[in-house]
Amino acid sequence: xxxxxxxxxxxxxxxxxxxxxxxxxxxxxxxxxxxxxxxxxxxxxxxxxxxxxxxxxxxxxxxxxxxxxxxxxxxxxxxxxxxxxxxxxxxxxxxxxxxxxxxxxxxxxxxxxxxxxxxxxxxxxxxxxxxxxxxxxxxxxxxxxxxxxxxxxxxxxxxxxxxxxxxxxxxxxxxxxxxxxxxxxxxxxxxxxxxxxxxxxxxxxxxxxxxxxxxxxxxxxxxxxxxxxxxxxxxxxxxxxxxxxxxxxxxxxxxxxxxxxxxxxxxxxxxxxxxxxxxxxxxxxxxxxxxxxxxxxxxxxxxxxxxxxxxxxxxxxxxxxxxxxxxxxxxxxxxxxxxxxxxxxxxxxxxxxxxxxxxxxxxxxxxxxxxxxxxxxxxxxxxxxxxxxxxxxxxxxxxxxxxxxxxxxxxxxxxxxxxxxxxxxxxxxxxxxxxxxxxxxxxxxxxxxxxxxxxxxxxxxxxxxxxxxxxxxxxxxxxxxxxxxxxxxxxxxxxxxxxxxxxxxxxxxxxxxxxxxxxxxxxxxxxxxxxxxxxxxxxxxxxxxxxxxxxxxxxxxxxxxxxxxxxxxxxxxxxxxxxxxxxxxxxxxxxxxxxxxxxxxxxxxxxxxxxxxxxxxxxxx
Amino acid sequence: xxxxxxxxxxxxxxxxxxxxxxxxxxxxxxxxxxxxxxxxxxxxxxxxxxxxxxxxxxxxxxxxxxxxxxxxxxxxxxxxxxxxxxxxxxxxxxxxxxxxxxxxxxxxxxxxxxxxxxxxxxxxxxxxxxxxxxxxxxxxxxxxxxxxxxxxxxxxxxxxxxxxxxxxxxxxxxxxxxxxxxxxxxxxxxxxx
Ligand SMILES: Cc1ncc(C[n+]2csc(CCOP(=O)(O)OP(=O)(O)O)c2C)c(N)n1
Ligand SMILES: [Mg+2]
Numbered sequence: 074x075x076x077x078x079x080x081x082x083x084x085x086x087x088x089x090x091x092x093x094x095x096x097x098x099x100x101x102x103x104x105x106x107x108x109x110x111x112x113x114x115x116x117x118x119x120x121x122x123x124x125x126x127x128x129x130x131x132x133x134x135x136x137x138x139x140x141x142x143x144x145x146x147x148x149x150x151x152x153x154x155x156x157x158x159x160x161x162x163x164x165x166x167x168x169x170x171x172x173x174x175x176x177x178x179x180x181x182x183x184x185x186x187x188x189x190x191x192x193x194x195x196x197x198x199x200x201x202x203x204x205x206x207x208x209x210x211x212x213x214x215x216x217x218x219x220x221x222x223x224x225x226x227x228x229x230x231x232x233x234x235x236x237x238x239x240x241x242x243x244x245x246x247x248x249x250x251x252x253x254x255x256x257x258x259x260x261x262x263x264x265x266x267x268x269x270x271x272x273x274x275x276x277x278x279x280x281x282x283x284x285x286x287x288x289x290x291x292x293x294x295x296x297x298x299x300x301x302x303x304x305x306x307x308x309x310x311x312x313x314x315x316x317x318x319x320x321x322x323x324x325x326x327x328x329x330x331x332x333x334x335x336x337x338x339x340x341x342x343x344x345x346x347x348x349x350x351x352x353x354x355x356x357x358x359x360x361x362x363x364x365x366x367x368x369x370x371x372x373x374x375x376x377x378x379x380x381x382x383x384x385x386x387x388x389x390x391x392x393x394x395x396x397x398x399x400x401x402x403x404x405x406x407x408x409x410x411x412x413x414x415x416x417x418x419x420x421x422x423x424x425x426x427x428x429x430x431x432x433x434x435x436x437x438x439x440x441x442x443x444x445x446x447x448x449x450x451x452x453x454x455x456x457x458x459x460x461x462x463x464x465x466x467x468x469x470x471x472x473x474x475x476x477x478x479x480x481x482x483x484x485x486x487x488x489x490x491x492x493x494x495x496x497x498x499x500x501x502x503x504x505x506x507x508x509x510x511x512x513x514x515x516x517x518x519x520x521x522x523x524x525x526x527x528x529x530x531x532x533x534x535x536x537x538x539x540x541x542x543x544x545x546x547x548x549x550x551x552x553x554x555x556x557x558x559x560x561x562x563x564x565x566x567x568x569x570x571x572x573x574x575x576x577x578x579x580x581x582x583x584x585x586x587x588x589x590x591x592x593x594x595x596x597x598x599x600x601x602x603x604x605x606x607x608x609x610x611x612x613x614x615x616x617x618x619x620x621x622x623x624x625x626x627x628x629x630x631x632x633x634x635x636x637x638x639x640x641x642x643x644x645x646x647x648x649x650x651x652x653x654x655x656x657x658x659x660x661x662x663x664x665x666x667x668x669x670x671x672x673x674x675x676x677x678x679x680x681x682x683x684x685x686x687x688x689x690x691x692x693x694x
Numbered sequence: 695x696x697x698x699x700x701x702x703x704x705x706x707x708x709x710x711x712x713x714x715x716x717x718x719x720x721x722x723x724x725x726x727x728x729x730x731x732x733x734x735x736x737x738x739x740x741x742x743x744x745x746x747x748x749x750x751x752x753x754x755x756x757x758x759x760x761x762x763x764x765x766x767x768x769x770x771x772x773x774x775x776x777x778x779x780x781x782x783x784x785x786x787x788x789x790x791x792x793x794x795x796x797x798x799x800x801x802x803x804x805x806x807x808x809x810x811x812x813x814x815x816x817x818x819x820x821x822x823x824x825x826x827x828x829x830x831x832x833x834x835x836x837x838x839x840x841x842x843x844x845x846x847x848x849x850x851x852x853x854x855x856x857x858x859x860x861x862x863x864x865x866x867x868x869x870x871x872x873x874x875x876x877x878x879x880x881x882x883x884x885x886x887x
Contacts, residue, residue, distance in 0.1 A: 240734070241737075244734075244737065244738060244741055245741050245742070245745045248786075248788070249787075249788045269788060305788060306730075306791055306885065306886060307729075307730060307787070307788050307789055307790050307791045308788050309886060414712055414714060415711035415712055415714070416711065416712070417712055418712070419709040419710075419711075419712060420709060429786070430782045430785065431779065431782035431783050431785065431786055433782075434715050434775060434778070434779065435715065435779055436715070437712065437715065438712070438713055438714075438715050438775070
């Protein structure tokens with residue numbers, strides 16, 4: 074049969090009348106206009122008698138997973154959830170000011186507590202606003218479940234209002250993702266999402282739920298843990314290292330004269346701090362750490378050697394470059410750690426322990442691959458390796474100690490004032506560490522402030538340094554600190570943030586106030602995109618295009634939000650300003666006016682090797 | 695190997711550069727993957743290969759005889775380490791149950807092609823003969839075109855296409871290779887329960 078043009082147009086727009094499809098589309102279109110939605114007609118007082126719908130199943134599933142707080146923002150298609158949230162007072166709901174803030178808050182909560190963080194947004198722009206936070210969690214392997222609403226299932230693919238293919242968007246940046254169109258699937262999907270997010274190498278999982286699934290009446294029951302595992306035959310993380318490889322590793326370790334242990338985020342994920350220390354003590358080898366490996370060992374431990382990589386300590390990079398064996402555990406040889414791989418650790422054989430087989434051999438070729446959980450592998454391996462007494466290591470450890478004294482005593486660090494007389498940032502970081510007894514949680518943003526924090530605060534405990542390492546997301550600190558403060562109320566939480574990053578997510582100041590979250594903000598105002606300025610000075614011949622950045626009067630800004638604040642512009646102001654913030658019962662902001670001229674040194678320019686550190690630029694006072 | 699620091703060594707005894715993973719000799723690899731038969735799994739696999747910078751030569755997907763299992767044959771060029779990395783990345787997908795690189799194993803390999811050739815009254819007889827001689831099969835004959843089918847290894851299909859190209863190819867479609875390891879071993883049976 075041939076159709077005329079007009080016929081075809083009409084037919085393609087409308088499902089055949091009287092069909093189930095047509096009825097579903099019509100229903101969905103009505104729902105989009107919020108007419109006759111299932112539960113809105115139920116008066117508040119009669120809620121107890123209402124039917125159990127998909128949104129209830131979601132809340133039940135979250136509670137079964139031990140969720141205590143979620144960071145979320147409502148919107149049209151996810152309103153059925155908000156309609157019943159009031160019936161679940163155990164589920165704390167923090168209304169953020171921007172979904173990106175919600176995702177970072179869930180991330181900060183997860184990093185600080187080790188539990189799965191939860192954020193929620195609506196379809197379309199709510200979902201796309203979550204994306205940066207999901208990506209941040211993906212690159213740093215943070216357990217997170219991100220939940221979005223989507224348009225009713227019959228409208229999917231029709232470019233309905235606020236419809237975007239969010240599953241397609243999050244697919245390459247999540248550990249796994251789901252689209253749920255049927256409430257009966259919700260119990261399994263939510264349980265799987267949490268299991269996947271927290272097991273093996275952790276990571277974010279995104280669950281997209283259509284509006285009709287949230288509203289659908291259901292008697293679905295929740296699966297047991299065993300059923301969840303059995304339903305995921307493709308997900309069986311390897312926990313224990315291969316025994317043969319462990320024996321090879323033990324032999325390599327026994328033969329090594331200049332071993333260096335490289336500790337990464339995997340130590341923290343696995344809770345393997347004690348095992349790491351015992352292992353290092355048994356073989357008397359120094360521990361270097363990555364940005365996210367900070368806290369793997371108390372920095373005061375004699376074998377704690379320091380922070381490695383692009384802005385790591387010179388002595389640490391030197392030790393790596395002269396090592397004959399690298400024992401890498403829970404780290405992934407990121408380019409910020411290795412620099413040019415061709416010249417990386419040229420004398421070293423490499424033992425690489427990671428729970429993700431794909432990380433082994435990805436960036437550097439290794440001699441001994443060991444797939445497994447850091448805690449289990451270290452616990453098994455330690456008694457297998459020959460103990461190396463301190464005397465045998467003495468010359469090596471003495472040389473390392475000398476390098477350390479040399480590099481720590483160098484000129485780029487130490488005085489409170491920079492050469493222009495203005496505050497130097499490293500000093501402020503040191504004072505924050507000191508005055509909080511190194512017992513706080515310190516959330517870095519991105520840029521120079523992040524590197525100063527990593528280098529100078531002095532960390533003693535795992536999960537007390539939070540930083541967007543892999544994605545390097547500016548604007549991370551304040552919202553992530555919010556999540557950390559809710560997760561670990563017993564620690565003082567400090568957000569260390571540059572003026573650039575602060576201006577990206579400062580809207581969450583209001584959330585801090587409304588939800589009474591006592592985050593202390595140390596705003597490092599150099600009136601610059603400092604790290605950009607640094608690269609431009611060193612690599613782009615001082616062409617400072619777009620490095621200068623104006624900011625508001627931050628005291629007035631804080632006041633407008635109702636947040637007590639103080640400004641510190643000289644070294645003499647610093648301690649008092651920090652103490653002021655500490656004394657505030659609730660959120661507080663310290664505006665540190667720091668020099669705009671200071672660079673973070675040493676620095677390994679991108680593409681160069683670890684031996685090519687730039688240590689100083691110009692002449693210091 | 696001696697373990698002196700970089701600085702302590704004269705430049706002429708500097709160690710050789712560390713070799714990069716994936717810098718070896720490139721050749722054709724065949725990966726066979728058993729995946730969960732779920733919506734979007736093909737998208738997950740192809741998206742991962744794209745994002746990880748692996749260039750797929752061909753990808754053939756089908757059901758298996760087991761409920762819930764699909765099978766993919768992925769052909770790609772790369773050195774052994776890069777392809778091993780691709781396989782390990784595939785394992786990160788929750789829906790991927792088993793991956794095998796069967797390149798070095800004895801396998802049976804087959805591909806199917808359909809080729810539509812331009813014909814005229816004058817050369818039809820010759821074309822039909824050539825198709826037959828080259829072990830093709832004629833599936834459709836029209837006054838000015840024929841569709842030929844050929845199956846075999848990739849090389850055999852290549853050879854057939856080369857022979858008939860001179861007549862004028864109007865359309866060509868190839869399924870991409872599907873492979874199966876010889877002997878009793880079974881990737882499906884190797885999937886963990
Ligand atoms: C969202 C985002 N955009 C851009 C960048 C690139 N970038 C890295 S550091 C930096 C400057 C950061 O400036 P500021 O927040 O003031 O921190 P500072 O370096 O001055 O301490 C920029 C723009 C980034 N990391 N993240
Ligand atoms: Mg700045």
